[in-house]
Amino acid sequence: MQILHTVPEIVAFRKAAQAAGKTIGLVPTMGALHEGHITLMRAARAACDVVIASVFVNPVQFGPHEDFDKYPRTFAADCEKLEAAGVDAVFHPEPADMYPEGYCTYVNVEGDIVHKLCGAQRPGHFRGVATVVTKLINLSGADEAYFGQKDAQQVVVVRRFVEDLNLPVHINMVPIVREPEGLARSSRNRYLSPAEKTAALVLFRSLKKARAAFDNGERDTSKLKQIVRDELATEKLAVIDYVELNAFPSLKPLPVVNQDALLAIAVKIGKTRLIDNIILEAR
Amino acid sequence: MQILHTVPEIVAFRKAAQAAGKTIGLVPTMGALHEGHITLMRAARAACDVVIASVFVNPVQFGPHEDFDKYPRTFAADCEKLEAAGVDAVFHPEPADMYPEGYCTYVNVEGDIVHKLCGAQRPGHFRGVATVVTKLINLSGADEAYFGQKDAQQVVVVRRFVEDLNLPVHINMVPIVREPEGLARSSRNRYLSPAEKTAALVLFRSLKKARAAFDNGERDTSKLKQIVRDELATEKLAVIDYVELNAFPSLKPLPVVNQDALLAIAVKIGKTRLIDNIILEAR
Secondary structure (H helix, E strand, C coil), rough: EEEEHEEEEEHHHHHHHHHCCEEEEEEECCCCCCCCHHHHHHHHHHHHHHEEECCCCCCCCCCCCCCCCCCCCHHHHHHHHHHHHHCCCEEEECHHCCCCCCCEEEECCHHHCCCHHHHHHCCCCCHHHHHHHHHHHHHHHHCCCEEHHHHHHHHHHHHHHHCCCCCCCCEEEEEECCCCCCEECCCCHHHHHHHHHHHHHCCCCCHHHHHHHHCCCCHHHHHHHHHHHHHHHCCCCCCEEEEEEEEEECCCCEECCCCCCEEEEEEEEECCEEEEEEEECCC | CCCCCHHHHHHHHHHHHHHHHCCEEEEEEEECCCHHHHHHHHHHHHHCCEEEEEEECHHCCCCCCCCCCCCCCCCCHHHHHHCCCCEEEEEEECHHEEEEEEECEEEEEECHCCCCCHHHHCCCHHHHHHHHHHHHHHHHCEEEEEEEHHHHHHHHHHHHHHHHCCCCEEEECCCCCCCCCCCCHHHHHHHHHHHHHCCHHHHHHHHHHHHHHHCCCCCCCCHHHHHHHHHHCCCCCCEEEEEEECCCCCCCCEEEECCCCEEEEEEECCCCCEEEEEEEEEC
16 A cells, blocks of 8 residues: 655556556545544445545644644554555645645635534534545545545535536445444544443434434424434433434425435534434435 | 537546547637637647637626626637637536536635735636636646636636646646737727727837836836836826736735736726736846
């Protein structure tokens, strides 16, 4: 597995792959890799001739009071996992490689989709995501790019600007990977104490209760959200940031679930903010 | 010459060219083609296997009180000129092809370079330019793209976001083409009455006076700008919008011309706003 540290290195790698007529798969990550990421790598490996993973904690998508500095960085361990997953190259630039002096261009998705859910609490977050993902797609020459459903709003935003800017890449959404007890895999799970980790099981439990009601015919958005809220309220360590149920992928409001919908939640467990979601599929 | 009307048509054309291993040159225009545009086509024709011209009056780069509706549209005549210049395909979409319902992504160059010169009078103009040019580069798969020096600030902005977003395209700047009397070719020249057209010669005359002073050793920015202003003041029909002399390509302020510099002017002749520029090359 090659490690590409700079923009010229990934450009040379991409040009060689393109000249050889190979299809390129990209999996953008911020490192601290877990089984969720590795599932993305496997999906890329199965579909593409060449797989490039990026490991880059992108400063532009963090707010001034967010956890950029303390975001976990575990590059040596990440490389072992990537190599085991059959990744061909990992792109691991410094912030100054991606945002050199004089840098001033940003990709702005201006629709409602960036102001809801995580965007409401994190102004500028999706501007950072859209900018870095555009750069990574261009640098890698990706034909296929892979994102996890766990960040479902991110997938919606990425698909939106890829279509709007006519980027020649196909965006794949890969289902959430969970720990055996049900907690969605996340790089931030390592912040949780054992007691908090048990408390965090309430997230998926609340979503499953709503899905059970949905499967039994409940279509009222308010009632489905209330089922989630009621279950989350049973856990003293859980503080709700949001519980939202919107049309998917438009994220438009949906009083009645008569089309595919995203039930998404963000909950603080202690100091750690966790997100989870399920997609309710209208038949 | 093929005429490509829709996004799927240009995508299919681009993919066929790429599959055949051909290099692609793109010349984005708003139509109303004149000899300046055709010079861009010839530069592309000389360097690339396949030449795609676009003819699209981009609504996003016009302000609410600008001349979008009355901007000249002469597509049949444009096609004759493009075919004669050896262009392989012209992309001529409708606004709804480029900005369909739900469209909401914009490329924003946030540096000082967009607020100076034409950007000062035209807020949002370069956001529209950056967005449409990004789309056209992605749609065409261009290896090389061609822009005229007449819109020198546009070239600076395009080079900036191409570098920032790591777009895999090389931006070529082609010198200004002038009418025999010296007026820079422009689609807006057709708005000028005969008397205005004579008056408009003052633009290049003022720039030549400054260049003569520069060639004689004048390096003081204020004095060079005053030479231009004094000459423009000799023409009663001319109303100055700006006279600016900045470092090129950074567009940073430059009290003394000790590096390459752009002397750029915008002048209203009657109701028609004209721009012109020269580059002063420090040895």
